[in-house]
Amino acid sequence: MTTPTADPASGPAPAPDPASASAPAAKAAKAAKKADRSEEAVARREVLAPVRPHLAVAAVLVFLSSICTVLPYLLIVEAARVMLDGRVEAAWPLLGWAVAAFAARALLYSGALFWTHLVDADNQLNLRRLIADTLRRVPLGWFGKRGSADVKKALQDDVEAIHYLIAHAQVEYVAAITTPTLTLAYLFWVDWRLALALLVPLVGYGIALSTMMGRDYRQKMETYEQLEKKTEATTIEFVDGIQVVRTFGQAGRAHSRYETAVDEFSDFFTDWTRTMTRTEALAGILLNPICLLVVILLVGLPMIDAGSLDPVDLLPFLLLGLGLGSTVLTIGHAAQARTQADAAAVRIHRLLGTPALEQHQLTGTAAPGIAVPETAAPGAPAKNTKNFDDDDTTAGTVRFENVHFAYREGVEVLRGVDLTLYPGTITALVGPSGAGKSTLAALLPRFHDVTDGRITIGGDDIRELPPEELYARVGFVFQDVRLLRDTVRANIAIANQDATDVEIERVARAACIHDRIMELPKGYDSAVGTDARLSGGEAQRLSIARALLADSPVLVLDEATAFADPESEAEIQTAIASLVAGRTVLVIAHRLHTITGVDSVVVVDQGRVVEQGSHSDLLAAGGTYSRLWHADAEATQQLTGREESNR
Numbered sequence: 001m002t003t004p005t006a007d008p009a010s011g012p013a014p015a016p017d018p019a020s021a022s023a024p025a026a027k028a029a030k031a032a033k034k035a036d037r038s039e040e041a042v043a044r045r046e047v048l049a050p051v052r053p054h055l056a057v058a059a060v061l062v063f064l065s066s067i068c069t070v071l072p073y074l075l076i077v078e079a080a081r082v083m084l085d086g087r088v089e090a091a092w093p094l095l096g097w098a099v100a101a102f103a104a105r106a107l108l109y110s111g112a113l114f115w116t117h118l119v120d121a122d123n124q125l126n127l128r129r130l131i132a133d134t135l136r137r138v139p140l141g142w143f144g145k146r147g148s149a150d151v152k153k154a155l156q157d158d159v160e161a162i163h164y165l166i167a168h169a170q171v172e173y174v175a176a177i178t179t180p181t182l183t184l185a186y187l188f189w190v191d192w193r194l195a196l197a198l199l200v201p202l203v204g205y206g207i208a209l210s211t212m213m214g215r216d217y218r219q220k221m222e223t224y225e226q227l228e229k230k231t232e233a234t235t236i237e238f239v240d241g242i243q244v245v246r247t248f249g250q251a252g253r254a255h256s257r258y259e260t261a262v263d264e265f266s267d268f269f270t271d272w273t274r275t276m277t278r279t280e281a282l283a284g285i286l287l288n289p290i291c292l293l294v295v296i297l298l299v300g301l302p303m304i305d306a307g308s309l310d311p312v313d314l315l316p317f318l319l320l321g322l323g324l325g326s327t328v329l330t331i332g333h334a335a336q337a338r339t340q341a342d343a344a345a346v347r348i349h350r351l352l353g354t355p356a357l358e359q360h361q362l363t364g365t366a367a368p369g370i371a372v373p374e375t376a377a378p379g380a381p382a383k384n385t386k387n388f389d390d391d392d393t394t395a396g397t398v399r400f401e402n403v404h405f406a407y408r409e410g411v412e413v414l415r416g417v418d419l420t421l422y423p424g425t426i427t428a429l430v431g432p433s434g435a436g437k438s439t440l441a442a443l444l445p446r447f448h449d450v451t452d453g454r455i456t457i458g459g460d461d462i463r464e465l466p467p468e469e470l471y472a473r474v475g476f477v478f479q480d481v482r483l484l485r486d487t488v489r490a491n492i493a494i495a496n497q498d499a500t501d502v503e504i505e506r507v508a509r510a511a512c513i514h515d516r517i518m519e520l521p522k523g524y525d526s527a528v529g530t531d532a533r534l535s536g537g538e539a540q541r542l543s544i545a546r547a548l549l550a551d552s553p554v555l556v557l558d559e560a561t562a563f564a565d566p567e568s569e570a571e572i573q574t575a576i577a578s579l580v581a582g583r584t585v586l587v588i589a590h591r592l593h594t595i596t597g598v599d600s601v602v603v604v605d606q607g608r609v610v611e612q613g614s615h616s617d618l619l620a621a622g623g624t625y626s627r628l629w630h631a632d633a634e635a636t637q638q639l640t641g642r643e644e645s646n647r
């Protein structure tokens, strides 16, 4: 019997060597780490740049205070030396100077802290203004990706971390380095051999500290933050969704997700702190005054015995050497604070670097390649489907010209949309889920900017308009109504701060919300959230009143009635009817029965306009719209049937 041997030529390819396979990954990780470090350095430089000269002043004050920390001990030793020489009277002035140096030390150190706090107060104000200014200029769509928690983190927590860096850590860091350096310099001057012996535990501490803060400290810190975030998210999910998950009998599942996240966090934290605690304990022993005393006595006493050290020279080591540990310990704490502040500086740096919504100085040229799409309009042209040669400079005429858009590079969501909306007409965007309707509508108020092509209002490219001008021309009513924690009146008047009470009441009546407001405890002065708890439909009518007061010629309505109950829906429809009259309106619609009377229906599919026309024409054409209509009618019928059989 022969044992089969592998033929190296025809056999299967050898399994990749794990070491060589992981080499590119390790290289990439190293490069990423390097990039992180350099981003951190840039961020720190940027955030600290305005305060750097002021911090230099503080560093000088701290350096002087460090001299005054060491000086009293030096003077006391010299006083002891002259006393032992029998010149007691010569000791008094030295002791007097020691007290003065001690007082100067307190003054200089607190002066430095006071100075850094003043500098920081100024810096915090500037930083918050810069962040607020950035938030004011970023595209509105940017907020969609970030929760208010992230913005709060930048404005509050990260600015506070920078506060610690500027007001405390820098001062402590300089003191933690200069005081032991000066102390050691003095001790070396007194006796270099004993000073060298004292260095042994200090170097031991340095090694322990660099192991603790070493290579994977940042990585561990990142994992810690990620797990902390995950725990927070599952906690919120568990608390927020408890009603829903319990209704569906899934409380156990949600709870187990929460428990897993907490366990994971706890395991990681316990493991990490175990290593940290061991290192810290070792460091604590090395810097303990008892340990330092043992070193001094073990080395110093035999030297005195051998006559190579003057007994009085042991005194500075006992006075200053024992306290060396606590000053060195501060380096660790200050370094840790700096690492956390660095992470905050990076987040602020990234936030400040968010591309702003730019106002272009463009000439009014049309984008190339504008044509009625080949796939468009099987139905007869509707009221608002004119050619692009038509006069588009009428205020309120909106034109999408060969509009392309991608949230991520290379993944186009809109692919060459051409569309004109005319004043006094309502255009409804319909199409399957994910077709790009909301995205198309969101481009009009510049939630995002087109990646190609352009959008004009009254002939002006919207990127050329100052934001105030754009928002005076375009109003929007979204499904997700946000109300301010202010009075009902202020919530309506947000669009026009100078509106009179009569005007506010007029728009509230038109939006069918006046009667409900009058039922609130303080009428228009009721505070939203405390005096006034409004239902979804009521909040929507309030936002319609807002839009009425803004009186913008162009309106975007995003599924404004989707979640309203039938009674509320009727009122909302009445409110919308008064809102849309005479304006250029773009509606995103899901329930097709609500848009049968609109002037033009635009069918979007996979980022393109595939049909355009009136409801009846599109229905007759038997294309995508007709399919959507029949599917919608069937779904409505099934729903009605189910409701009736339930009765």
Ligand SMILES: Nc1ncnc2c1ncn2[C@@H]1O[C@H](COP(=O)(O)OP(=O)(O)OP(=O)(O)O)[C@@H](O)[C@H]1O
Pocket (backbone or CB within 6 Å): 144, 407, 408, 413, 431, 432, 433, 434, 435, 436, 437, 438, 439, 440
């Ligand atoms: N903020 C975003 N970031 C990345 N992709 C997004 C974002 N918003 C939407 N998309 C993607 O863009 C595509 C179009 O989404 P959009 O919401 O515009 O479609 P829609 O027609 O309005 O859908 P629906 O009727 O379901 O609301 C989808 O593939 C969607 O996943």
